Amino acid sequence: MEKQFNNELININNLEKGKTGNTDLDNAISNVKEEPLIFSVEEANYLVENAMTNDVTSSVIKNTIVIGGAVLLSAVFGWMYYEFNHKPSESIQTNNVTTKTNTSESLNERNKITLSSNENKYSDGNSTELNSTTNNSTEAISNSNIQTTESNINTTIANNSTVASNSTTTAKKNTTSSDKQATKSSIDDNKKSNSNFSKTIITQRYFDDGSAKMTLEYKNQPARITINSRGIESLFINSEEVDPSYYYLYEDLAEEAFRRSKIEPLAGATHDANAKPNINAMMTGALTRRGLIKEGEIFNFELTPSVAILNSVSLKADVHKDLLQVYQSAFGSSLPRGGKFIIGKQP
Amino acid sequence: MKLRTEDIENERKAKFMTLYNPLHERLVRFVQTLVWDKEEARDIVSETILAAYEHFEKVKHHEAFLYYLFTIAKRKMNRRYVQQKRQSPWTDELNDKAEDTSPDALKKLQIKELKEAIAHLPEKYREPLVLFEFSGLTIKEIAELSNLTENGVKSRLVRARQQLSEILDGTLHGKAI
Numbered sequence: 001m002e003k004q005f006n007n008e009l010i011n012i013n014n015l016e017k018g019k020t021g022n023t024d025l026d027n028a029i030s031n032v033k034e035e036p037l038i039f040s041v042e043e044a045n046y047l048v049e050n051a052m053t054n055d056v057t058s059s060v061i062k063n064t065i066v067i068g069g070a071v072l073l074s075a076v077f078g079w080m081y082y083e084f085n086h087k088p089s090e091s092i093q094t095n096n097v098t099t100k101t102n103t104s105e106s107l108n109e110r111n112k113i114t115l116s117s118n119e120n121k122y123s124d125g126n127s128t129e130l131n132s133t134t135n136n137s138t139e140a141i142s143n144s145n146i147q148t149t150e151s152n153i154n155t156t157i158a159n160n161s162t163v164a165s166n167s168t169t170t171a172k173k174n175t176t177s178s179d180k181q182a183t184k185s186s187i188d189d190n191k192k193s194n195s196n197f198s199k200t201i202i203t204q205r206y207f208d209d210g211s212a213k214m215t216l217e218y219k220n221q222p223a224r225i226t227i228n229s230r231g232i233e234s235l236f237i238n239s240e241e242v243d244p245s246y247y248y249l250y251e252d253l254a255e256e257a258f259r260r261s262k263i264e265p266l267a268g269a270t271h272d273a274n275a276k277p278n279i280n281a282m283m284t285g286a287l288t289r290r291g292l293i294k295e296g297e298i299f300n301f302e303l304t305p306s307v308a309i310l311n312s313v314s315l316k317a318d319v320h321k322d323l324l325q326v327y328q329s330a331f332g333s334s335l336p337r338g339g340k341f342i343i344g345k346q347p
Numbered sequence: 348m349k350l351r352t353e354d355i356e357n358e359r360k361a362k363f364m365t366l367y368n369p370l371h372e373r374l375v376r377f378v379q380t381l382v383w384d385k386e387e388a389r390d391i392v393s394e395t396i397l398a399a400y401e402h403f404e405k406v407k408h409h410e411a412f413l414y415y416l417f418t419i420a421k422r423k424m425n426r427r428y429v430q431q432k433r434q435s436p437w438t439d440e441l442n443d444k445a446e447d448t449s450p451d452a453l454k455k456l457q458i459k460e461l462k463e464a465i466a467h468l469p470e471k472y473r474e475p476l477v478l479f480e481f482s483g484l485t486i487k488e489i490a491e492l493s494n495l496t497e498n499g500v501k502s503r504l505v506r507a508r509q510q511l512s513e514i515l516d517g518t519l520h521g522k523a524i
Contacts, residue, residue: 015501025512028457031457033481035379038385038388038389039371044396047397048397049360
């Protein structure tokens with residue numbers, strides 16, 4: 001002990017960079033120091049050159065503002081799009097898929113769907129009914145993109161209290177200082193992604209509800225996308241909102257957004273996040289991605305706040321925690337105490 | 348009038364870059380040693396630069412710019428760390444992303460092992476060590492940045508080196524790290 005202390009005294013007054021007294025360590029340190037920089041000075045210069053003073057905004061937007069003609073043109077197109085898009089929407093009946101909603105709450109221009117289960121049972125099988133109401137009372141949900149359910153799956157959410165999902169909220173977010181978790185701006189040379197993305201600056205904001213909003217340049221046009229675990233909340237290309245039924249055309253953009261924000265696309269990258277979530281499919285996908293089940297495998301799964309059981313085997317605590325997070329992301333609220341989420345038949 | 352605004356902005360940018368350029372390598376080394384995921388590290392660097400640029404006039408003395416820059420970087424990394432903990436599903440993936448471009452396999456292994464060992468150090472030792480060994484900050488600068496005395500920094504550096512050697516030698520096996 002004394003010896004160690006003495007050594008320390010000797011070392012402490014004679015600290016030299018890269019000379020630790022351990023040759024292997026010195027070599028390793030020198031190797032790390034020789035590593036090439038991941039960010040060049042030129043990139044830093046470029047970043048500052050394109051930065052705006054007040055807000056960390058993309059150069060794309062800056063250019064758009066400068067080119068007045070382009071703005072005018074896009075405004076005209078925007079108006080035409082608006083005119084076209086705001087005709088009364090057609091009602092689409094979904095065959096297999098159903099959600100039992102005992103809801104009298106209004107659905108205001110696709111802003112919010114509230115799913116409540118006063119009967120303590122939420123069934124997502126083949127035989128329930130879709131019964132949503134809107135503010136305009138007669139409009140059915142258009143393009144709801146409700147996914148089909150796998151036939152072998154039955155879901156029961158048993159719960160003493162009402163389970164409500166605000167999962168499909170598109171209401172404009174108030175970016176308060178607490179909501180704004182991070183603002184990101186980076187040069188992206190997109191070596192990994194495809195050529196649709198030019199060298200660009202990306203701004204990104206995270207919100208407390210788990211969604212992320214980012215601006216990036218896509219096919220030489222400014223694109224603004226808001227995503228959450230359930231898919232795309234909104235997408236604007238060149239200031240024009242893209243209809244959810246066309247999200248599939250922007251798969252690469254959506255995948256890039258999910259990749260950069262590190263949000264797991266539970267329902268697929270181009271899924272309309274405002275459509276009713278298919279929690280069974282999302283959870284099945286999450287289990288598959290984590291290698292817990294194989295694709296197409298028939299399984300039994302039970303999730304409660306205290307335990308996760310897959311095919312009668314209790315999963316580890318960290319996996320359980322992760323799956324609770326998946327459930328929360330998919331459903332929009334956490335699994336309540338005493339609640340139970342089940343896929344498949346339980347003994 | 349517009350030209351004048353542009354001139355002011357250009358002057359501001361030039362002033363920032365004059366302060367920033369000498370510290371660039373130090374900053375990038377600091378971030379890339381502590382953050383394994385290359386993309387993540389790049390994001391943190393760019394976020395730091397932009398955040399620093401936004402308010403750098405607040406820095407009264409040029410000497411203080413280093414502390415200003417590194418404090419922002421530290422905060423950004425902490426925030427990412429918290430966020431990653433919240434969004435747990437991808438954490439395993441990050442471990443596979445430790446990248447180095449060294450052609451030598453032995454070097455690669457050494458770098459990987461060292462970075463792993465650094466990651467296992469307690470935070471209070473990790474940061475001074477990286478700042479000292481990789482970012483090239485002096486003990487005085489680290490003390491200023493970490494709000495410690497110079498002797499406190501020295502002591503942490505010695506302990507960090509000791510623990511690092513022990514981790515690399517495998518002597519810390521079985522002990523709580």
